[in-house]
Amino acid sequence: MRILLVEDDLKIAAFIVKGFKEEGFAVDHAADGEEGLFMAENEPYDTAVIDIMLPGLDGLSLIERLRQKGIHTPVIILSARRSVDDRIKGLQKGGDDYLTKPFSFSELLARVQALIRRATRAPEPGRLSAGDLSMDLLSREVARGGKKIDLQPREFSLLEYLMRNTGRVLSRTMILEHVWDYSFDPQTDVVDVLVCRLRRKVDRDFDEKLIHTIRGVGYVLKAP
Amino acid sequence: MSSRPLNLLRKTVGFRLTLWYSGIFILSSLLVFVLAYFLLSSSLARQDHDTIRLKLKSLSTLYRAGGMDLLERQAFMEKKFEKKRPLFIRVSEKDGRTLFLLIPYQWSGFDIRRLEKASPRPGEDWIRIPSTNSKGVLEIASVPLPGDRRLQVGKSTEDRERVLAQFRAIFMGVLVPVVVFGLAAGAFLAFSALRPVRQLIGTIRSIAGGKMDARVPGPNTGDELEELVTLFNTMLTKIETLINGMRSALDNVAHDLRTPMTRLRGIAEAALRSGEGSAACREALATCMEESERILRMLNTLMDISEAETGVMALHREQVNIRELAASILDIYGCVAEDGEIRLSLDIPEDLTLRADPVRIRQALGNLVDNAVKYTPRGGRVAITASREQGEIRITVRDSGIGVPPGDLPRIWERLYRGDQSRAKKGLGLGLSLVKAIVEAHNGRVRVESAPGKGSAFTLVLPAGE
Numbered sequence: 001m002r003i004l005l006v007e008d009d010l011k012i013a014a015f016i017v018k019g020f021k022e023e024g025f026a027v028d029h030a031a032d033g034e035e036g037l038f039m040a041e042n043e044p045y046d047t048a049v050i051d052i053m054l055p056g057l058d059g060l061s062l063i064e065r066l067r068q069k070g071i072h073t074p075v076i077i078l079s080a081r082r083s084v085d086d087r088i089k090g091l092q093k094g095g096d097d098y099l100t101k102p103f104s105f106s107e108l109l110a111r112v113q114a115l116i117r118r119a120t121r122a123p124e125p126g127r128l129s130a131g132d133l134s135m136d137l138l139s140r141e142v143a144r145g146g147k148k149i150d151l152q153p154r155e156f157s158l159l160e161y162l163m164r165n166t167g168r169v170l171s172r173t174m175i176l177e178h179v180w181d182y183s184f185d186p187q188t189d190v191v192d193v194l195v196c197r198l199r200r201k202v203d204r205d206f207d208e209k210l211i212h213t214i215r216g217v218g219y220v221l222k223a224p
Numbered sequence: 225m226s227s228r229p230l231n232l233l234r235k236t237v238g239f240r241l242t243l244w245y246s247g248i249f250i251l252s253s254l255l256v257f258v259l260a261y262f263l264l265s266s267s268l269a270r271q272d273h274d275t276i277r278l279k280l281k282s283l284s285t286l287y288r289a290g291g292m293d294l295l296e297r298q299a300f301m302e303k304k305f306e307k308k309r310p311l312f313i314r315v316s317e318k319d320g321r322t323l324f325l326l327i328p329y330q331w332s333g334f335d336i337r338r339l340e341k342a343s344p345r346p347g348e349d350w351i352r353i354p355s356t357n358s359k360g361v362l363e364i365a366s367v368p369l370p371g372d373r374r375l376q377v378g379k380s381t382e383d384r385e386r387v388l389a390q391f392r393a394i395f396m397g398v399l400v401p402v403v404v405f406g407l408a409a410g411a412f413l414a415f416s417a418l419r420p421v422r423q424l425i426g427t428i429r430s431i432a433g434g435k436m437d438a439r440v441p442g443p444n445t446g447d448e449l450e451e452l453v454t455l456f457n458t459m460l461t462k463i464e465t466l467i468n469g470m471r472s473a474l475d476n477v478a479h480d481l482r483t484p485m486t487r488l489r490g491i492a493e494a495a496l497r498s499g500e501g502s503a504a505c506r507e508a509l510a511t512c513m514e515e516s517e518r519i520l521r522m523l524n525t526l527m528d529i530s531e532a533e534t535g536v537m538a539l540h541r542e543q544v545n546i547r548e549l550a551a552s553i554l555d556i557y558g559c560v561a562e563d564g565e566i567r568l569s570l571d572i573p574e575d576l577t578l579r580a581d582p583v584r585i586r587q588a589l590g591n592l593v594d595n596a597v598k599y600t601p602r603g604g605r606v607a608i609t610a611s612r613e614q615g616e617i618r619i620t621v622r623d624s625g626i627g628v629p630p631g632d633l634p635r636i637w638e639r640l641y642r643g644d645q646s647r648a649k650k651g652l653g654l655g656l657s658l659v660k661a662i663v664e665a666h667n668g669r670v671r672v673e674s675a676p677g678k679g680s681a682f683t684l685v686l687p688a689g690e
Contacts, residue, residue: 180556193560216513
């Protein structure tokens with residue numbers, strides 16, 4: 001998997017490049033819009049991560065130019081602006097996802113993987129499993145160690161999301177957007193409460209814990 | 225370089241207005257004079273011609289009745305008694321020779337011989353003989369007499385010219401004062417019309433000089449200029465609010481972020497100083513991550529509050545179904561409430577709508593529900609109700625929680641204010657300020673009723689809008 005990163009801040013670029021390399025991606029870094037455009041035109045990338053504020057050709061114009069030239073590489077926009085309007089504008093210009101700075105690398109990674117998965121259109125599995133935990137997506141039955149687990153719709157949705165992303169850290173924002181389908185920053189951590197309930201049903205009676213908290217980042221479901 | 229001040233003057237609106245005012249005034253006075261002059265001169269000419277025609281008629285009647293003798297006698301009589309209104313009278317033979325000529329002594333310089341040479345023309349043609357020594361013209365009309373003779377009566381235009389010359393002299397004498405008056409009136413009008421504009425300029429100057437609270441005194445004339453001044457003052461007030469709001473928002477953000485930043489720094493520094501192993505360092509780093517997450521959330525909330533308070537928050541208003549909105553919030557808190565054995569309920573008419581920004585109203589209502597759930601003990605309940613009263617929508621979040629002590633009530637809307645009871649709970653202390661700011665940005669207001677130990681009711685009162 002090959003990723004193009006267009007970002008003018010060298011420190012941010014360095015930590016993103018390092019992170020992707022550790023995850024086994026090949027990363028090319030462009031420090032401005034023109035260079036990014038040149039690279040995207042000449043190399044096939046699986047995903048591009050583009051900062052909006054760039055010297056010269058800015059991120060939005062870069063995406064627009066790419067789309068005009070018929071290059072449909074999935075794009076994640078990085079931006080310091082968090083307003084709904086900016087987000088909508090970014091997606092209208094041809095971005096596929098939008099991430100506000102500051103962000104955690106885990107979240108960027110999860111979003112990149114989701115985009116690549118969407119682009120490659122992996123066949124929809126009928127069942128998900130992680131260790132002795134299994135989920136039937138059609139009958140919506142969940143069992144661990146052969147023992148059936150009853151889940152409420154939101155709990156099921158959260159577990160499905162975690163299992164589809166086994167081994168990947170999901171941030172609270174991502175879970176909130178995915179499970180409740182909109183972004184809202186509740187002062188109480190409703191995500192924590194939901195995860196807590198899910199753990200009670202999935203992990204409490206078992207020695208091997210599947211759902212782990214990554215402090216300051218979010219949650220991950222790890223298969224043993 | 226002496227033309228520079230003049231060029232500058234030429235560019236001022238006052239100068240141009242003055243020129244226009246006086247130009248139009250002078251031109252219209254000129255027009256009136258010219259018109260009057262032509263009317264006067266044509267009416268004088270018509271009067272003369274009428275006199276001549278009348279005399280021709282009466283003299284030719286006399287000639288037919290009494291022949292040449294009677295005509296001559298009448299002519300001399302007139303010369304004697306009507307000295308003030310002399311006339312030229314001539315009778316000529318068929319071949320043009322003069323048979324009788326009467327010419328008033330005041331008129332000289334007319335070449336009468338031209339009449340003898342001129343071949344008689346039929347009808348009442350006017351013959352004009354210019355004077356050689358004055359501006360006058362002798363205007364002569366003629367009629368045929370029996371025996372192929374012709375009777376000619378004429379009048380010099382000298383009298384007319386004299387009246388007109390007098391008129392012109394008066395006009396010239398009046399013109400200078402008219403021009404002076406026109407310029408003065410123009411200058412005065414331009415000056416008084418531009419007074420509010422000059423005041424506006426003066427005020428802007430003082431604002432540019434840093435005097436933000438300066439306002440333009442209103443002219444109270446009810447015209448466009450008053451409107452301009454009112455609008456300008458309104459704009460100034462808005463800008464002042466905005467600048468002050470932003471200034472204080474910046475101060476607040478800087479102040480409010482110092483505490484968590486200090487905490488962040490403290491954790492990192494302590495880990496560095498202790499020289500402990502990597503496990504302890506990892507622990508400290510994780511705490512740093514959490515703390516930075518908290519700072520980010522705080523920053524976002526503070527920015528939202530400032531935007532809403534200063535009026536720069538972009539509100540995307542649309543028709544919002546309140547029941548659906550409230551239901552989606554309860555949906556989020558469903559699990560939390562269930563864990564705390566709190567019963568959530570909703571009593572909102574299905575067709576109740578509100579024109580507002582759904583994202584922001586959800587944020588406000590969500591914060592109220594968040595608080596209610598947080599401060600309601602096990603077995604309690606939280607209810608959202610809404611109704612429409614006199615064009616206003618009231619949305620109330622009522623809980624059976626710990627309530628707010630009366631002493632704390634006025635302060636709960638302040639940023640980072642936390643009552644004694646709320647300190648134990650997790651939170652930023654910004655929720656209610658955000659609620660208030662969002663509701664006020666929608667031109668609404670917030671209300672709270674609370675009884676310690678029994679519960680609270682927070683109400684958002686919003687204009688329904690159409």
